[in-house]
Amino acid sequence: MNIEQTLNEAVQKAIEDLYGQQVNEAQVQLGQTKREFEGHLTLVVFPFLKLSRKKPEDTAVEIGNYLVKNTSVVEDFNVIKGFLNLTISSSAWISVLQSVHDTPRYGCVEADDNSPLVMIEYSSPNTNKPLHLGHVRNNLLGHALSEVMAANGNKVVKTNIVNDRGIHICKSMLAWSKYGHNETPETTGKKGDHLVGDYYVAFDKHYKAELKELMAQGMSEEEASAASPLMQEAREMLVKWENNDPEVRALWKQMNEWVYQGFDDTYKKMGVSFDKIYYESDTYLEGKDKVMEGLDKGFFFKKEDGSVWADLANEGLDQKLLLRADGTSVYMTQDIGTAKLRFADYPIDKMIYVVGNEQNYHFQVLSILLDKLGFSWGKDLVHFSYGMVELPEGKMKSREGTVVDADDLMEDVIKIAREVCTEVGRLDECSTEEIDEIARIVGLGALKYFILKVDARKNMTFNPKESIDFNGNTGPFIQYTYARIQSVLRKAAEQGLEIPTTLDTSVKISEKAQQLIQSITKFATVVQDAGKDYNPSGIANYVYELVKEYNQFYHDYSILKEEDESLKMLRLVLSLNVAKVIKTGFSLLGIEVPNRM
RNA sequence: GGUCGCGUAGCUCAGCUGGAUAGAGCAACGCCCUUCUAAGGCGUCGGUCAUAGGUUCGAAUCCUAUCGCGAUCACCA
Numbered sequence: 122m123n124i125e126q127t128l129n130e131a132v133q134k135a136i137e138d139l140y141g142q143q144v145n146e147a148q149v150q151l152g153q154t155k156r157e158f159e160g161h162l163t164l165v166v167f168p169f170l171k172l173s174r175k176k177p178e179d180t181a182v183e184i185g186n187y188l189v190k191n192t193s194v195v196e197d198f199n200v201i202k203g204f205l206n207l208t209i210s211s212s213a214w215i216s217v218l219q220s221v222h223d224t225p226r227y228g229c230v231e232a233d234d235n236s237p238l239v240m241i242e243y244s245s246p247n248t249n250k251p252l253h254l255g256h257v258r259n260n261l262l263g264h265a266l267s268e269v270m271a272a273n274g275n276k277v278v279k280t281n282i283v284n285d286r287g288i289h290i291c292k293s294m295l296a297w298s299k300y301g302h303n304e305t306p307e308t309t310g311k312k313g314d315h316l317v318g319d320y321y322v323a324f325d326k327h328y329k330a331e332l333k334e335l336m337a338q339g340m341s342e343e344e345a346s347a348a349s350p351l352m353q354e355a356r357e358m359l360v361k362w363e364n365n366d367p368e369v370r371a372l373w374k375q376m377n378e379w380v381y382q383g384f385d386d387t388y389k390k391m392g393v394s395f396d397k398i399y400y401e402s403d404t405y406l407e408g409k410d411k412v413m414e415g416l417d418k419g420f421f422f423k424k425e426d427g428s429v430w431a432d433l434a435n436e437g438l439d440q441k442l443l444l445r446a447d448g449t450s451v452y453m454t455q456d457i458g459t460a461k462l463r464f465a466d467y468p469i470d471k472m473i474y475v476v477g478n479e480q481n482y483h484f485q486v487l488s489i490l491l492d493k494l495g496f497s498w499g500k501d502l503v504h505f506s507y508g509m510v511e512l513p514e515g516k517m518k519s520r521e522g523t524v525v526d527a528d529d530l531m532e533d534v535i536k537i538a539r540e541v542c543t544e545v546g547r548l549d550e551c552s553t554e555e556i557d558e559i560a561r562i563v564g565l566g567a568l569k570y571f572i573l574k575v576d577a578r579k580n581m582t583f584n585p586k587e588s589i590d591f592n593g594n595t596g597p598f599i600q601y602t603y604a605r606i607q608s609v610l611r612k613a614a615e616q617g618l619e620i621p622t623t624l625d626t627s628v629k630i631s632e633k634a635q636q637l638i639q640s641i642t643k644f645a646t647v648v649q650d651a652g653k654d655y656n657p658s659g660i661a662n663y664v665y666e667l668v669k670e671y672n673q674f675y676h677d678y679s680i681l682k683e684e685d686e687s688l689k690m691l692r693l694v695l696s697l698n699v700a701k702v703i704k705t706g707f708s709l710l711g712i713e714v715p716n717r718m
Numbered sequence: 719g720g721u722c723g724c725g726u727a728g729c730u731c732a733g734c735u736g737g738a739u740a741g742a743g744c745a746a747c748g749c750c751c752u753u754c755u756a757a758g759g760c761g762u763c764g765g766u767c768a769u770a771g772g773u774u775c776g777a778a779u780c781c782u783a784u785c786g787c788g789a790u791c792a793c794c795a
Contacts, residue, residue, distance in 0.1 A: 147735085155738065165737060167775065177775085203775080204738060247795075284795065401795090428793070437721085438791095445793045452795050481722060482790055508724085509789085547755060563757095575731065578723080580788070582730065591757050593743035594731080601757050609754050662732060665742085672758065681754045718757080 123642050124194055124209060124217060125151055125162065131195075132164060135187040140172040153639070159199055160206030161639055167203045177203035212626040214635045215691065219624045221641055221698050226705055228645040230274035238468055239275040241267050243475035244393070245282050248380040249289045250318035252387050254510050254517065254525040254583060255477070261569055261711060262507055262577050263475040264393040265657040268709045270473075273652035278467055281395045282459055285377050286402045291358040293317050294372050295351070296324035306379050312386065312528065313379025327351060390531055392565070392711050397466065399459055405450050407458030411494055412443045420493045431490060441486050456487055460496060472498050473655065478506040478578070505655050508580035510572075525583070531565065537589045538564030538597070542718060551717075562713045563597050564589070569712045570596030574661040594665050596712060599703060602668045602675075603714045606700040609680060613693055616681070624694060625687045633674050634695060640667050644702050648709065657710055664706040671699045 132149045136142060150165040166181045173180040178200055185198035185205050196210040221227050243263020246252060252260075263279070271277045297304075297320040306313045328351050335345035346352060361369040388394065412429055415421045421431050421443060429444040443454050450458070463469060474484060484504035491499025509516070517524045539560035542548055548556055571588040575581045591597040613620075647663040650656075680696065683689040704714050 150737080152737080158738080163738085167737080170775085202738070287795065289795080426793095439720095442793060447793085449793085451793065455795085477789095478723070479789055480795095485722090506723090513729095541757075545755090545757065547757095571730095579731090580724075584730070587730070587744070590744080595743085595757090597757065598743095601755080605755050605758085612754055658732090662742090665732090669742085673760095675754085676759045679754065717755085 123645070124213060124639075127194060128162060128164075128188070128192070128207070131188055131192045132184065135184050135191070136169060136172060139183055139187060140169070142172045144169070144172075153643075154206050158201065158204075158206050159208065160197075161209045161635065162207045164205040164207065165203060166205055170203075181205040209635070211629050211635060214638045215624050215626045215628065215630065217642055218638045218691075218695060218698065219626075221638075221701075222622075222624070222694055226272075227641075227698070227701060228648045228705060229272040229709075232271065232274050232276045236274050236276050237470035238278065239270050239471045239473060240278045240280055240463060240467060240469050241270065241473045241475065242280045242282060243267075244388075244395070245284065245476065246384060247284045247287075247289060248314075248317070248377050249293045249321045251312070251314040251383065252527040254527065254530065257391070257527050257530065257568075258507060258510050258572050258581075259475055259477070260388070260391055260393045261572050262505070262657065264391075264711045265573055265660075265709060266473065266475065266505060266655060268711060269648065269651045269655075269657055269660070272648055272709055275471075275652075278397060279395045280397045280399060280463070282399045282401060282404070284401045286362065286373075286405065288355060288359050289321070290373065290376075291355045291362065292324040293321040294369070294376055295355050295358055296320040296327070297376065298372065300327075306382070312383040313381070314383030314387070315528070316383075317376050317380050324351070324355070387527055387531075390565075391527070392713075399462065401455060401459075404459040404462055405455045407461050408450055408454035408456070409444065409448075409458070411457050411461055412454055415490075415494055431486075431493075433486065433489060436489055438486060438489075441490075443490075453483070453487065453490070456483075457490060457494065460491055460499075464496060464498075469498050471501065471503065473503040473505050475505045475507070478508055480504070481506055503655060505577070507577040510581055510583050513582060513584050525585070530585075531568065533585075534568045534589050535561050535564035538567065541591060548717070559715045559718050562715045563591075563600060563718055566596035566600050566707075566712045566714075567591065568596075569710065570599070570661060573657055573710050573712075574665070576658045577656055597718075599664055599668045599707070600712075600714050601718060602671060603700055603703045603707075604716060604718045605675070606671075606696045607716045609696060610693070610700075612681060618690075618693065620693060620697060621690050624691060628685075628687045628691055630688070630691055631678070633677060634692070637670055637674055637695060637699070640670055641698055641702055644706065647706075651709075660706050660709055664703055667699065667702060667706075671696075 129146055129149045129151055132151070133144055133146070136144050148168055150168065152163050152165070154160040154163040164184065166177055166184065169180055170177060173183070181200040181203065185200060185207070188195040188207065189198060194209050194213040195207050197208040199206050241263060244256065244260050246256060267277050267279050297317070300323055301320065304316065306316055309316060328349060331349050331351055332342070332345045335348055336342060340348065358369055362373060412421065416423065416429055421429050423429050426446040427448070428442060428446040431441045431443055433439065433441060441453060442451055444450065476484065481504065484502070488499055488502050491502065511517070512523060512525070514523065539556065542556060542560055542563060548559065551559070567589050572581070574594065644663065647659055651659045678692060680689060680692040683692060707714055
């Protein structure tokens with residue numbers, strides 16, 4: 122039990138003894154005391170004035186006296202207006218540090234057999250072009266959220282639905298067969314996804330040229346796009362694909378393999394992974410059965426042309442198409458089909474979709490439809506809806522070539538990290554392999570932290586220059602503090618100091634150290650909140666605050682020069698646990714920490 | 719036009735289950751390395767929390783309206 126909980130109960134008891142009234146846990150407002158006042162925790166007494174029938178100050182003094190007398194943790198108090206600032210004893214803080222010290226992954230709860238199963242879908246790429254900055258945000262958030270949910274005692278299954286079919290893939294295929302000269306990743310040395318993406322661009326280039334020519338002959342833009350031979354050919358290819366044409370299928374399989382190989386490299390570098398991958402080519406027909414079932418049960422209706430619709434007027438929404446007149450599926454149908462397969466594979470208790478906020482409406486509808494179709498988790502499915510990533514110049518536009526490629530981006534940050542690490546000169550004795558590894562950790566740390574510190578729901582601006590910054594609220598700043606603590610611990614070990622398992626509670630530690638312990642314990646709450654709100658950014662901002670606070674502590678006290686052995690040990694243990702929380706917090710974000718940098 | 723989201727310092731962002739004088743970083747200008755990693759610390763400068771009402775002991779936070787920005791409302795995925 123932490124100090125806040127203990128005090129909360131003590132205050133409830135105090136109110137009962139002093140004023141003879143019952144209050145519940147939520148009515149006791151205990152918060153962290155503001156820096157400019159003395160004390161650690163502050164009780165807001167305004168809510169109790171009706172019970173005490175006294176002035177705020179008098180009520181606060183009464184409760185303060187009661188707590189000092191009746192609890193062992195409250196040492197002193199002061200009152201400012203309706204705020205009762207409580208000072209916790211040094212020994213109580215050391216006991217708290219002891220319990221953190223005893224817990225390996227402090228703040229995290231392991232899942233057991235009875236834990237709910239949470240499935241998280243993220244990434245969900247198309248196979249016609251490489252991953253870009255938007256996917257990076259998706260992947261980082263999805264992976265971080267998976268870690269956060271797991272740390273809150275859930276069984277987590279990470280999944281990816283790959284959109285491997287459709288007209289866009291046919292465009293790449295067509296362009297490759299027309300202009301490709303049998304190029305392969307091996308012959309060109311290009312990553313497979315980039316190679317395929319290049320042909321998608323090539324298609325667009327030739328198609329545009331065609332349009333221009335046709336329009337020069339007097340056609341309108343619409344007429345031209347309808348008459349374009351290239352586009353017609355692409356459509357024909359799609360039909361052939363759907364009819365299982367062996368040649369088209371073989372090409373499709375070949376090119377998708379290239380892309381998967383490329384994606385695997387990117388995922389690996391990014392540090393994300395999946396437990397189960399679904400392919401749309403497998404699931405896109407599955408939804409039909411479910412829709413027909415819903416049609417039979419009267420949830421949906423058929424129009425004269427044979428198309429099937431859901432009427433969501435009762436939910437305040439419009440009608441939504443589920444099957445085209447020709448019986449083929451639309452996006453919504455596919456998501457229903459995927460849901461069906463997933464539920465057959467896993468006993469899902471909660472489904473989380475990590476998908477951009479431009480699809481808010483889609484998931485609102487999907488939730489209703491899945492619920493109607495009898496999926497127990499449909500109603501409460503979570504659309505983890507994140508905002509768009511924009512550049513300082515505005516949105517990314519493929520037409521203007523401003524799309525930021527994921528592979529290039531990662532390579533750039535690692536390269537710059539290597540330059541900076543080498544420049545500083547602390548790694549001179551390290552081998553090139555070690556330096557490469559540190560550069561990788563630091564570079565990716567900068568990128569990941571830059572993206573994850575922002576509230577996922579909001580649109581964000583991605584400034585390439587700032588993303589590789591190493592000062593201020595950045596990943597490397599935090600990693601640096603971690604590395605520095607490791608250095609201190611190494612030096613301590615060299616001096617033959619052994620980290621104690623049991624702490625001396627009689628030591629009088631400084632006010633800053635006490636506040637630092639308080640900040641460490643906040644981590645458990647932060648992890649819980651992140652799981653509740655499905656929002657990892659809270660963890661990033663928390664770790665930053667903790668690190669800043671530790672830096673002040675580090676600056677003010679020389680740990681290894683401290684003469685009082687007990688005090689020295691406490692500071693070492695405190696530093697060790699700060700490092701532990703940094704590492705745990707960063708691991709929830711999918712960011713590594715270096716032992717030196 | 720309907721629906722949803724967002725608007726906090728010059729810039730990027732915290733803070734939002736209502737709590738004390740609204741916080742960081744970047745940028746600008748100072749100070750601190752014979753001291754465990756200065757990728758650090760300390761300070762100065764910078765605000766009508768979009769606007770107007772409302773709810774109450776108390777509102778950046780909750781409610782309503784207005785303005786601005788964005789997304790979406792496809793037989794695209």
